[in-house]
Amino acid sequence: LCPGFIDLHVHAPQFAFAGTATDRPLLQWLETYTFPTERRFREDLKYAQTVYHAVVSELLANGTTTAVYFATLDVEPCRILVDIAFKQGQRALVGKVCMDRNAPTDYCHSTEQNIRDTETLIAYIYQTAGRRTSTGSLPLILPVITPRFIPTCTPQLLRALGDLAKVHSCHVTSHISESVDEVEWSRQLDQVDQKNISEGRSDAIVFDSYGLLTDQCIMAHGVYLQDDSDWALLRSRGTSIAHCPLSNFFFAGNVLPTRRLMQRGNRIGLATDIAGGSSPSMLHSARMAVVASRALHHHQNTQSNEDDVILDYRHAFFLATLGGAESLGLQDRIGTFRVGMEFDAIILSAANQDGRSPIHVFETDNVGDVFQKLCVLGDDRNIRRVFVQGKDVTVQRTR
Numbered sequence: 001l002c003p004g005f006i007d008l009h010v011h012a013p014q015f016a017f018a019g020t021a022t023d024r025p026l027l028q029w030l031e032t033y034t035f036p037t038e039r040r041f042r043e044d045l046k047y048a049q050t051v052y053h054a055v056v057s058e059l060l061a062n063g064t065t066t067a068v069y070f071a072t073l074d075v076e077p078c079r080i081l082v083d084i085a086f087k088q089g090q091r092a093l094v095g096k097v098c099m100d101r102n103a104p105t106d107y108c109h110s111t112e113q114n115i116r117d118t119e120t121l122i123a124y125i126y127q128t129a130g131r132r133t134s135t136g137s138l139p140l141i142l143p144v145i146t147p148r149f150i151p152t153c154t155p156q157l158l159r160a161l162g163d164l165a166k167v168h169s170c171h172v173t174s175h176i177s178e179s180v181d182e183v184e185w186s187r188q189l190d191q192v193d194q195k196n197i198s199e200g201r202s203d204a205i206v207f208d209s210y211g212l213l214t215d216q217c218i219m220a221h222g223v224y225l226q227d228d229s230d231w232a233l234l235r236s237r238g239t240s241i242a243h244c245p246l247s248n249f250f251f252a253g254n255v256l257p258t259r260r261l262m263q264r265g266n267r268i269g270l271a272t273d274i275a276g277g278s279s280p281s282m283l284h285s286a287r288m289a290v291v292a293s294r295a296l297h298h299h300q301n302t303q304s305n306e307d308d309v310i311l312d313y314r315h316a317f318f319l320a321t322l323g324g325a326e327s328l329g330l331q332d333r334i335g336t337f338r339v340g341m342e343f344d345a346i347i348l349s350a351a352n353q354d355g356r357s358p359i360h361v362f363e364t365d366n367v368g369d370v371f372q373k374l375c376v377l378g379d380d381r382n383i384r385r386v387f388v389q390g391k392d393v394t395v396q397r398t399r
């Protein structure tokens with residue numbers, strides 16, 4: 001019995017093409033695959049329902065009890081995702097993606113409409129799941145303010161979203177310093193936006209200037225954050241990073257120095273980043289985090305001290321559970337077991353009585369070995385029961 005997994009970054013609509021479409025660099029990938037898919041959710045609510053039901057079920061079957069979901073630009077399909085997560089009993093943070101520039105004309109809204117629709121979705125989430133209070137149990141669905149990333153959001157929109165986050169005291173999420181071309185584009189835009197400055201600012205400074213780097217903010221990736229200054233800024237704000245190791249191999253071309261950042265006190269959790277990452281499994285993401293740390297160590301010609309770079313299965317398990325809870329600022333409610341917490345839990349089993357487990361346990365294995373085998377070899381076949389807020393929400397697979 002262990003805490004359920006917390007996936008800090010999932011694009012729910014992109015589940016439609018997860019497992020395909022990893023052949024373009026980030027900005028082309030958005031134009032070619034992402035925007036057309038997300039736009040379809042506006043035109044075809046039945047399709048939205050089918051995909052959202054599939055992604056919520058699949059994540060639950062993989063033991064993800066909390067997910068931070070990017071939905072789409074349009075508020076109607078966002079409501080469908082809220083309804084499905086609520087009905088299936090998955091804890092979810094759901095965000096309406098905001099874009100008011102540098103997006104296709106038929107998949108872009110005005111600044112005012114982005115703000116209005118974000119407020120509409122927040123109200124709908126409160127109406128569906130209740131509002132958070134300091135004493136009651138945590139509502140199952142929480143709102144999250146979601147500018148897609150700096151290039152698609154004007155300064156006016158970012159400022160208004162920062163104000164909304166303050167008014168509602170709610171979570172914020174976005175992408176930060178993900179790829180070389182994105183970082184460059186953000187800087188160029190910022191230089192134009194700010195007029196009199198000689199050089200555009202880093203993503204971290206831009207987000208911070210609009211009040212978006214808060215202690216309830218989860219930024220994805222961060223692999224190109226400027227060492228020290230940007231990281232110190234995130235640390236001082238209590239802003240966390242969603243580490244998306246598999247996606248970073250495909251779209252970032254760089255590895256997050258996760259271990260070093262953990263040692264410095266930056267808050268970090270783990271994510272699948274569907275569909276930049278193909279697997280819905282946090283166990284898979286945890287393994288990718290270990291592999292990524294090894295790749296980083298090799299890239300540094302193994303000069304660096306292993307203890308500053310390499311993650312093992314225990315670090316990765318922490319990132320997938322309590323690290324995620326700390327990143328959300330919800331460590332007193334989820335991510336571990338203490339009296340009074342929400343009991344978001346999974347039963348992991350290595351038992352092979354039905355011949356379906358990929359794990360084999362021998363008499364020479366002690367309990368630590370079994371746990372390590374579950375972390376390194378396990379998959380959804382080993383996740384036997386899933387509980388959220390004490391309720392059994394196990395997805396029955398029909399195999």
Ligand SMILES: [Zn+2]
Pocket residue numbers: 009011175220273276
């Ligand atoms: Zn993403």
